[in-house]
Amino acid sequence: MEISISVNGTQTGGDVAPRTLLVHYLRDNLGLTGTHVGCDTGYCGACTVIVDGRTVKSCTMLAVQADGRSIETIEGVAVGDELHPVQEGFWECHGLQCGFCTPGMIMSSIALLDNNNDPSEAEVRHGIEGNLCRCTGYHNIVRSVQYAGAKMRGEDPQGASQGVSS
Amino acid sequence: MSTTSVMGGIVRRKEDPSLIQGKGVYVDDIRRHGELASAFVRSPFAAATITSVDASAALALPGVHAVYTIDDVRHLGLNPAQVAVGTLRPLLADGTVHHVGQAVAMVVADDRYIAQDAADLVYVDYEPGDAVVDLKDAYADTVQVHDGVSNTLLTWNGHAWWEGVIDLPDPSPGIQEAKERDDTVVVSLEMVNQRLIPTAIEPRAVLADWKSGYDSVELWSSSQIPHAVAGAVGLAFGIGSNKVRVVAPEVGGGFGLKLNVYPDEILVCFASKVLGRPVRWTETRREAGFASIQGRGWIGTSTITGTREGKILGYELDAICDMGAYTHNFTVAIPLLGLFVASGQYDIPTSYALHCVVTNTPTTDAYRGAGRPEAAYYLERIVDAFAREIGMDPADVRKANYWKPDQFPVTTPIGLTMDTGNYEVNLDALLERVGYEDLKAKRDAARAEGRLLGLGLSSYVEVCGFGPSALAGLGFSWAGYGLPAAFNGSGVVRVQPDGTCTVTIGTGPSGQGHETTWAQIVSDGLGIPMDNIEVHHGDSIDSPMGIGTFGSRSIAVDGTASFEATNRVKEKAAIIAGHLLEAAPEDVQFADGGASVAGSPDRTVSWAQIAESAYQPHTLPEGMEGGLESSVVFSPPNATWPFGSHLALVEVDPETGDVDLLDYWATDDCGNVINPMIVDGQVHGGIAQGIAQALFEEAIYDDMGNLLTASLVDYPLPAAENLPMFSLDRTVTPTDVNPLGVKGIGEAGTIGSAQTIVNAVVDAVSHLGVKHIDMPLRPKRVWQAIEDARN
Numbered sequence: 001m002e003i004s005i006s007v008n009g010t011q012t013g014g015d016v017a018p019r020t021l022l023v024h025y026l027r028d029n030l031g032l033t034g035t036h037v038g039c040d041t042g043y044c045g046a047c048t049v050i051v052d053g054r055t056v057k058s059c060t061m062l063a064v065q066a067d068g069r070s071i072e073t074i075e076g077v078a079v080g081d082e083l084h085p086v087q088e089g090f091w092e093c094h095g096l097q098c099g100f101c102t103p104g105m106i107m108s109s110i111a112l113l114d115n116n117n118d119p120s121e122a123e124v125r126h127g128i129e130g131n132l133c134r135c136t137g138y139h140n141i142v143r144s145v146q147y148a149g150a151k152m153r154g155e156d157p158q159g160a161s162q163g164v165s166s
Numbered sequence: 167m168s169t170t171s172v173m174g175g176i177v178r179r180k181e182d183p184s185l186i187q188g189k190g191v192y193v194d195d196i197r198r199h200g201e202l203a204s205a206f207v208r209s210p211f212a213a214a215t216i217t218s219v220d221a222s223a224a225l226a227l228p229g230v231h232a233v234y235t236i237d238d239v240r241h242l243g244l245n246p247a248q249v250a251v252g253t254l255r256p257l258l259a260d261g262t263v264h265h266v267g268q269a270v271a272m273v274v275a276d277d278r279y280i281a282q283d284a285a286d287l288v289y290v291d292y293e294p295g296d297a298v299v300d301l302k303d304a305y306a307d308t309v310q311v312h313d314g315v316s317n318t319l320l321t322w323n324g325h326a327w328w329e330g331v332i333d334l335p336d337p338s339p340g341i342q343e344a345k346e347r348d349d350t351v352v353v354s355l356e357m358v359n360q361r362l363i364p365t366a367i368e369p370r371a372v373l374a375d376w377k378s379g380y381d382s383v384e385l386w387s388s389s390q391i392p393h394a395v396a397g398a399v400g401l402a403f404g405i406g407s408n409k410v411r412v413v414a415p416e417v418g419g420g421f422g423l424k425l426n427v428y429p430d431e432i433l434v435c436f437a438s439k440v441l442g443r444p445v446r447w448t449e450t451r452r453e454a455g456f457a458s459i460q461g462r463g464w465i466g467t468s469t470i471t472g473t474r475e476g477k478i479l480g481y482e483l484d485a486i487c488d489m490g491a492y493t494h495n496f497t498v499a500i501p502l503l504g505l506f507v508a509s510g511q512y513d514i515p516t517s518y519a520l521h522c523v524v525t526n527t528p529t530t531d532a533y534r535g536a537g538r539p540e541a542a543y544y545l546e547r548i549v550d551a552f553a554r555e556i557g558m559d560p561a562d563v564r565k566a567n568y569w570k571p572d573q574f575p576v577t578t579p580i581g582l583t584m585d586t587g588n589y590e591v592n593l594d595a596l597l598e599r600v601g602y603e604d605l606k607a608k609r610d611a612a613r614a615e616g617r618l619l620g621l622g623l624s625s626y627v628e629v630c631g632f633g634p635s636a637l638a639g640l641g642f643s644w645a646g647y648g649l650p651a652a653f654n655g656s657g658v659v660r661v662q663p664d665g666t667c668t669v670t671i672g673t674g675p676s677g678q679g680h681e682t683t684w685a686q687i688v689s690d691g692l693g694i695p696m697d698n699i700e701v702h703h704g705d706s707i708d709s710p711m712g713i714g715t716f717g718s719r720s721i722a723v724d725g726t727a728s729f730e731a732t733n734r735v736k737e738k739a740a741i742i743a744g745h746l747l748e749a750a751p752e753d754v755q756f757a758d759g760g761a762s763v764a765g766s767p768d769r770t771v772s773w774a775q776i777a778e779s780a781y782q783p784h785t786l787p788e789g790m791e792g793g794l795e796s797s798v799v800f801s802p803p804n805a806t807w808p809f810g811s812h813l814a815l816v817e818v819d820p821e822t823g824d825v826d827l828l829d830y831w832a833t834d835d836c837g838n839v840i841n842p843m844i845v846d847g848q849v850h851g852g853i854a855q856g857i858a859q860a861l862f863e864e865a866i867y868d869d870m871g872n873l874l875t876a877s878l879v880d881y882p883l884p885a886a887e888n889l890p891m892f893s894l895d896r897t898v899t900p901t902d903v904n905p906l907g908v909k910g911i912g913e914a915g916t917i918g919s920a921q922t923i924v925n926a927v928v929d930a931v932s933h934l935g936v937k938h939i940d941m942p943l944r945p946k947r948v949w950q951a952i953e954d955a956r957n
């Protein structure tokens with residue numbers, strides 16, 4: 001089937017088999033391998049992308065279902081050399097270890113902060129409940145998201161660059 | 167990024183900029199021109215004879231290139247193991263299957279969709295047989311997993327393994343006599359340490375590209391041990407390991423499950439060789455329950471005999487340990503690792519029997535902690551039960567039995583030597599920090615109101631930093647099993663002609679931040695900025711010989727190698743700089759990206775100038791060899807023995823049995839610390855996995871050997887909402903077995919935590935009559951235990 005999808009602001013498309021998952025379209029057809037696959041039941045969130053402003057687990061959507069929509073993946077988050085505050089937060093607060101869950105975690109965190117840039121610990125934990133991390137125990141992910149929120153509110157949060165950790 | 171670093175400093179990770187932008191490269195992200203994908207046909211039976219395999223329909227499907235069975239690959243031998251006691255796994259089922267999900271055939275096709283379609287079209291005829299899944303049944307040999315072979319592969323019962331190697335005293339003097347005394351208390355519990363599925367979020371993935379013109383192969387694998395995999399591939403194909411390049415790029419979590427040589431690693435090489443095209447395979451999450459190893463799976467009884475004053479006179483552990491159907495890399499050695507720390511931090515007579523028993527289930531092997539969490543669980547649960555029985559505070563009972571600092575180096579009951587320890591100081595640091603007495607008062611006040619609050623404490627000691635190559639003589643080696651590999655740490659430090667620095671190491675990260683930590687070590691030594699240091703790893707040809715990342719060993723062993731290599735480069739650079747500056751080498755100091763002369767700060771040369779001279783040998787002092795690099799192999803005189811104390815506060819809902827983890831505190835001691843942020847991160851993740859075992863996770867099999875928890879829906883990894891913030895602190899007791907004084911921290915959190923939680927939950931409900939609840943402490947189990955105790 002012919003499809004046309006905007007990905008990170010670029011129009012993409014072509015002929016895809018109807019059963020192609022969106023995540024495989026992104027990874028195999030477009031070479032955007034930052035979106036990961038960690039399960040087969042829509043549970044881990046490693047494949048999370050933003051479709052028309054809402055987070056979607058791209059392993060639960062067919063590429064053809066995304067026809068005509070606008071998608072943002074992890075590769076489109078930084079503007080040139082400038083990291084998104086959430087990316088900076090994960091770096092400053094050691095919010096990642098192996099990094100495999102990280103792209104999905106960052107996409108969910110961006111969506112969370114877009115709704116509420118001053119989330120409590122509980123709100124952060126609730127907001128990323130669809131994303132599993134096996135490495136960090138989430139402690140530093142919570143800190144990373146709150147760091148990003150502070151940054152987005154115009155504050156000057158402290159992280160590893162200032163010698164501050166957990 | 168910070169440009170200077172001091173060891174012990176918090177530094178942002180060098181590996182993060184690529185990972186946070188989705189630009190890290192994991193195996194499944196690599197594409198090779200003309201590559202094919204594969205899928206496996208897996209057994210639906212736990213025990214069966216294969217009577218026929220019909221691949222004709224699969225082969226007729228457009229886009230299918232081959233279907234392989236054991237007849238195609240039998241000549242490659244069995245899947246090798248490092249400790250090869252038991253039945254090794256054939257690369258594909260050879261006439262029989264012994265667990266559900268065992269691979270019977272391999273399909274290679276144009277893409278993963280077609281490969282999976284074709285796998286569904288391979289028709290396999292099975293004659294089902296009797297399976298044994300229950301551990302006690304297996305131990306009783308009611309049904310044999312492998313015909314004619316006892317299910318019990320061996321029993322670690324003390325001296326057998328060490329005979330002729332270590333001269334052991336009787337490890338359990340006086341236990342029986344103590345039991346018979348009428349002034350002693352005997353406390354005993356049978357407990358299950360359930361099977362777990364390690365579940366790195368990155369599934370395993372492999373990609374092979376056989377280069378027929380060169381008779382060599384490149385294999386990308388999501389592995390913790392690329393060098394060992396190269397040895398295995400070389401052995402299978404009869405070529406030197408110098409013709410096998412195994413690359414582990416970014417690895418999305420390991421936790422021990424990627425510390426194995428797996429049949430698929432050899433099979434994709436085979437398919438690529440035969441078909442002349444690159445061949446890949448990526449595990450699905452469901453497949454990970456069969457195709458990768460699992461962990462834990464013990465059922466056992468621990469018993470303490472002691473006085474009413476809290477002195478422990480004997481500890482006994484008798485457990486059956488599930489090996490699964492086939493032996494993998496370290497399978498039977500996992501209980502042995504537990505035995506290494508069976509008596510924990512305590513100076514107590516210890517007796518133990520750990521029975522390694524096969525069942526018709528997938529293989530077990532190392533999962534974070536690997537035997538040591540199990541051992542700590544059995545010991546620390548029963549220490550708690552003993553304290554409760556005699557009405558003493560669990561902290562005081564522990565203190566009454568600790569090894570004392572002046573006893574170190576301590577020889578444990580099984581004849582190993584513990585390097586350093588300061589247990590009471592560590593526990594007191596935790597208790598003071600948390601306000602232990604206030605917490606107890608808070609718990610008691612809540613209980614008076616009918617709320618079920620519980621406090622749980624655990625001490626632990628781990629053995630890690632493997633290790634002395636002498637351990638190889640005790641069976642921790644490929645040697646003797648035909649699979650050649652190293653047993654040492656290694657590091658190469660090279661200053662490039664432009665003054666930047668390359669570090670290559672024999673170990674590699676799966677999230678632990680090696681690139682940052684090593685850069686800190688080298689930057690600290692040479693004064694070269696972190697940004698100018700690149701750390702390379704995970705390539706069996708280009709990295710120095712090493713054994714990879716496991717057993718919390720990287721920093722203590724390979725870290726030391728790089729530290730020593732740094733020192734040697736610095737020594738040579740001092741001579742060169744002295745030559746250039748017309749000063750004595752002793753007067754040369756390194757800082758701020760170059761060298762200067764003590765007392766004359768304006769006489770300086772940059773690293774680029776030093777290196778330029780090093781690579782133009784005619785400019786060097788007379789007789790000096792050119793180049794500016796050092797390669798060091800390090801084998802420590804002993805393993806390291808980190809330790810710590812953990813405490814949890816929980817509240818149990820009496821109506822639902824739901825456990826609310828309110829607070830978690832840990833005071834660990836891993837010796838010196840290079841990057842506290844990374845060390846804390848390791849502890850966070852380790853604790854999370856211990857809590858996961860205590861409260862959530864369990865690999866459940868039915869009587870037929872079907873894994874009922876293969877998906878993440880049924881195997882509930884904790885999500886962010888299930889965990890609290892962790893409150894951490896450290897004491898620092900450096901080891902004396904390496905010059906950095908570092909012990910390792912990868913597994914400590916997991917070893918200390920599961921029993922901390924269970925101790926807390928039992929504390930919350932013990933006044934109702936509950937003595938023990940088996941993990942995972944899901945609401946129904948806790949509720950049931952309360953009900954049973956009440957009625």
Ligand code: FES
Pocket residue numbers: 036037038039040041042043044045046047048057058059060
């Ligand atoms: S890959 Fe796990 S939710 Fe999509």
Ligand code: FES
Pocket residue numbers: 095096097098099100101102132133134135136367418419677
């Ligand atoms: S950082 Fe490894 S899974 Fe989250």
